[in-house]
Amino acid sequence: MDELKNRSALLDDESFGPLLPFIRDTSITDVDYNGTDLWLTDIHKVKVKEDASLVTPKFLEVFMNKVSMAVERQFNPANPILEAESDELRITAVHETVTTTGRAFCIRKAPAVPRYDAKGLIAQGYCDRKTLSLLVNCVLTKMNFVICGDTGVGKTEFAKFLSGYIRPQDKVITIEDNPEWHYAELYPGNDCIAIKVKKESQGAAKRGNVTAMDYTNAIKTCLRLNPSWIMLSEARSKEAKSLLECWSTGVKGITTIHTDNVLKIPDRFMNMIQNSLDADRMINDIYDFIDIGILLRIKEAGDGRKKRYIDQMCFFDREDGQNRAYLMVSDGQTVTDALPASIQKRMERAGVKEPYAYVF
Numbered sequence: 001m002d003e004l005k006n007r008s009a010l011l012d013d014e015s016f017g018p019l020l021p022f023i024r025d026t027s028i029t030d031v032d033y034n035g036t037d038l039w040l041t042d043i044h045k046v047k048v049k050e051d052a053s054l055v056t057p058k059f060l061e062v063f064m065n066k067v068s069m070a071v072e073r074q075f076n077p078a079n080p081i082l083e084a085e086s087d088e089l090r091i092t093a094v095h096e097t098v099t100t101t102g103r104a105f106c107i108r109k110a111p112a113v114p115r116y117d118a119k120g121l122i123a124q125g126y127c128d129r130k131t132l133s134l135l136v137n138c139v140l141t142k143m144n145f146v147i148c149g150d151t152g153v154g155k156t157e158f159a160k161f162l163s164g165y166i167r168p169q170d171k172v173i174t175i176e177d178n179p180e181w182h183y184a185e186l187y188p189g190n191d192c193i194a195i196k197v198k199k200e201s202q203g204a205a206k207r208g209n210v211t212a213m214d215y216t217n218a219i220k221t222c223l224r225l226n227p228s229w230i231m232l233s234e235a236r237s238k239e240a241k242s243l244l245e246c247w248s249t250g251v252k253g254i255t256t257i258h259t260d261n262v263l264k265i266p267d268r269f270m271n272m273i274q275n276s277l278d279a280d281r282m283i284n285d286i287y288d289f290i291d292i293g294i295l296l297r298i299k300e301a302g303d304g305r306k307k308r309y310i311d312q313m314c315f316f317d318r319e320d321g322q323n324r325a326y327l328m329v330s331d332g333q334t335v336t337d338a339l340p341a342s343i344q345k346r347m348e349r350a351g352v353k354e355p356y357a358y359v360f
Contacts, residue, residue, distance in 0.1 A: 010086035015066045018054040019107070023089075029109055033060075035102025043115055045152065045298060045306035060103055067091055087179045088112065112182035116154075116161040118360035127310040130337075131329060133358035135292070135313070139165040141350040142228075143291035144247050145254040146235075146265050153296040154308050155256040156180050156233060162254060166190070166229055173225060175218045176233035183231065193225060215239035219246050227251050234258075240272035241282070247289040262293035262312045263325055287323035290316045291343075297332075317342050 016023050022031050022040060030041040038052040067084050068075040075082040080095035093105040118136075122129050138145070139162055147155045160181060166172060171191040174181045177198070184192040195218050213221075215232070219242040222230050232243055232255040247253060259268045266286045273282055293314045301307035313329035317340050326340050339347075339355060347355050 010070050010084060010089060010091075011066055015063065017059050017063065019063075022050075023107070023109070026111055026113055031107040031109075033105050035096070035099060035104045045308075064093055064103070064105070067093065085178055087182070090178055110156075110178070110180040110182070112185035114160065114164070114186055115157050118161075121161070122360070124307065126308060127329070127332075128334070129360075130356040131310060131313065131334065132360075133356050134328075135162065135294075136165050136358045137347060137352045137355050138292055139163075141347050141352055142252045143346070144252055144289060145292045145294065146290055147254065147256045147294045147296065148259045148262065148265060148268075149256075149296035149311075150258070150260070150298075153298050155296060158294070158296060159231065159254045159256060160186065163187075163229075163231060170228035171226060172229045172231060173222045173227045174231040174233070175215065175222070178233070180233060181231060193227075195222070216242045219243055222246065223249065223251070229253055231255070235269075235272060237272055238274060240269050244269070244273075244282075244285050244289055248285065260295070262295045262314045263327070265290065265293045266316070266323075266325075284318060284323065287316050287318040287325075292316070293325075315340050315343050 013020055019031060022028050027042050028040050029043055032039040032041070033055050036052065038050040038055055039047055040050050041047045064075055064082065068082060071084040073079065073082060075093065075095060077095060077097040080098040082093040084091045088109060088111045090108040090110070091105060094103070096103040118132060121127065122132060145159070145162065147159055149155055160183070163172065163183060164187060168187070168190040171193070172183055173193045173195060174183050175195045175197060177196065179196065181194070183190070184194055195213070197213055197215055197218050216239045219230065219232070219239060223246060228251065230243070230246055230251055230253040232239070232253065235243060235255045235257050243253065243255060257265065257268055259265060266283060269286050269290070270279065270283060293312070293316065294310060295312035296308060297311040298306045298308050309332050310329060311332055312327065315326045315328065317324050317326065319342055324340070327335050329335060337356065344355070
């Protein structure tokens, strides 16, 4: 069958051998082999052992050779790390010469399918209907979102969900090094440009190659493409400054970062910007142009399952020369329903009459 090949453009179905059912199963997000054991992780973060005899020495050798040939890179003692990616798969392998546990690999899946829907999120306790309605209305009002949390909490998946409420005629530009957003595939017919940043270009940019498509250059290029929204998969470093500059022009966006509290988002951006000369101006810009912070967490939910949920949500605002953060949700519970006056005004101007109401 050519189904997987058409979707991944990396390997055909036969290449995955006994692992093919796990690759096809949309409920499985990770397939890991540590040299001895085979582990599967599903969308609920439940991790179970599978029959490791499926990964025979012969299959392991053939599979690694096919991955190596697909990306035209050697995999041997001199080149012990092998990485390959496609539109939906990321494969990382480690050679047995640099481990004490044997040859290992990880297959991570990011299929172009929506894993979240509004009714499902409400039913599973991700957040209540009022909070989700408010966030959707914030998208309709064209606000800037920063979604934070630890690795694996589903930041990108929730960002993908929110982006589904952007108007089809609003041009969306996605920027990422590993394809996960799949905006054009999820919402065919919407105006979208997907920019893929090459990891090698990060080093090239540092060496003075101004044409290298690193994150910063990708953001600057976006401004020439007349975007309405810029979706940056993750803000990690100095590109945070370019993103803020972009948002200051009126372009809206969604990005993700790593931090454990929405109130730390301004400090996290300052650390990424790394510019102490105009720190006062930059912190003011952060409060001016970041509208919403969302913190996602995971907790045990019984039966071995883990529950994802919105732990915190806040509005950032700069008014009358003062920087403020308004915490709306904390510990998964609504703190207040009273919206900041500036947020209320923006929603009214956008035609949103009932911020806490939306028909899903």
